[in-house]
Amino acid sequence: MWQFWIDRGGTFTDIVARKPDGSLETRKFLSENPEQYQDAAVHGIRSFLNLQALDSIPKGMIDSVKMGTTVATNALLERKGDDTLLLITKGFGDLLRIGYQARPKLFELNIQLPTLLYKEVAEIDERLDAKGNVICPLDEARAREALRRSKKAGINSVAIAFxxxxLNPDHEARVAAIALEEGFGQISVSHQVSPLMKLVSRGDTTVVDAYLSPILRRYVTQVSDELGGADDTQLMFMQSNGGLTDARLFQGKDAILSGPAGGVVGMVKTAEPAGFDRLIGFDMGGTSTDVCHYAGQYERSFETEVAGVRLRAPMMHIHTVAAGGGSILFYRNGRFQVGPESAGANPGPACYRRGGPLTVTDCNVMLGKLHPSHFPPVFGPNADEPLDVAI
Structure with a gap:
């Protein structure tokens, strides 16, 4: 049976296939090519199996699909997650907006606050003390009213952080049960998502989970359906901490670094046979560049900030710079500038033959540092042309 290992990045999707005879083959596809396919990963699997775009994948052909994806990362960066309701203890409705009042750039005159992920917030009458004892009992009627009002407004995702x-999850659990009764599709509660002290980071992590999990669920369902909904195919996703999880357990809070984390693990496993255990990883993609360090064990962060959002979940310690092969080149205010805007995969750099802007990749092609022969003919409007050297 076939096995597929997939890295779905912002620009390219790389697939390694293990054929039934044990041989390996690799292929590369543009992550976004709406005229040709809806999803690069599924399209790539079909191409290996010599199937057409609308052909269903026969059952019994695929043993497993293991994937690292930037679906959650892109949704967070572009703020394209699901509309979310935040339920929080009365008096703390603006807590996540205020945060820790940190000023990373102390002398910045034009302070840009990050966009909040939740669409609505409702304060619930309830209160626990620092030992988890009930000071104010839960007002279930108020909680149900807030949930019902948001549900009527079209919100289907709720984050509960008290x-x-x-210390005492009873109030959160009861409100979660009410939310389920009211028909919410995604219910994230802080004592399950991040059962630790500090309401700000715990609340932010819970909101991220509620905001992104529906996106992931739809993507997982799409891939699973394309695979024929096959019960005999194991579908797994890379988590931010470097481990694989079953697709049904893939959560928003664990998906932010799904793609880059796979690069860290791959770097270490590649270097091991050669006897190297002190490594610096440099992973330059189309939209960003990731740098990591390894000195005998994986370095992980348990509290970090991604795209202006505080997260408390175990993840690989990776430094990301918003500059990659697709970073657009500008001439602004009398000087040359690279990025941070990216051409992505659609339209992509100018050499992709889709009318894109001038990028770092184009410069490397013109200078001969990138050889078109090393890239598959997947460019142009029909996805069948090589890189354009004569740009």
Whole structure:
């Protein structure tokens, strides 16, 4: 049976296939090519199996599909997650907006606050003390009213984060049960998502989970359906911490670094046979560049900030710079500038033959540092042309 290992990046999707005879083959596809296919990963699998775009994948052909994806990362960066309701203890409705009042750039005159992920917030009458004892009982009627109002407004995702809820989850659990009764599709509660002290980071992590999990669920369902909904095919996704999880357990809070984390693991496993255990990884993609360090064990962060959002979940310690092969070149204010805007995969750099802007990749092609022969003919409007050297 076939096995597929997929890295779905912002610009390219790389697939390694293990054929039934044990041989390996690799192919590369543009992550976005709406005229040709809806999803690069599924299209790539079909191409290996010599199937047409609308052909269903026969059952019994694929043993497993293991994937690292930037679906959650892109949704967070572009703020394209699901509309989310935040339920929080009365008096703390603006807590996540205020945050820790940190000023990374102390003398910045034009302070840009990050966009909040939740669409609505409702304060719930309830209160626990620092030991988890009930000070104010839960007002279930108020909670149900807030949930019902948001549900009527079209919100289907709810994040529940109460003060000291990690010590005594009874109030959060009861509100979650009410949300389920009211028909919410995604319910994230802080004592399950991040059962630790500090309401700000616990609340932010819970909101991220509620905001992104529906996106992931739809993507997982799409891939699973394309695979024929096959019960005999194991579908797994890379998590931010470097481990694989079953697709049904893939959560928003664990998906932010799904793609880059796979690069760290791949770097270490590639270097091991050669006897190297002190490594610096440099992973330059189309939209960003990731740098990591390894000195005998994986370095992980348990609290970090991604795209202006505080997260508390175990993830690989990776430094990301918003500059890659697709970074657009500008001439602004009398000087040359690279990025941070990226051409992505659609339209992509100018050499992709889709009318894109001048990018770092184009410069490397013109200078001969990138050889068109090393790239598959997947460019142009019909996805069948090589890189354009005569740009």
């Amino acid at each position: 003060l000291h809820g990690y």
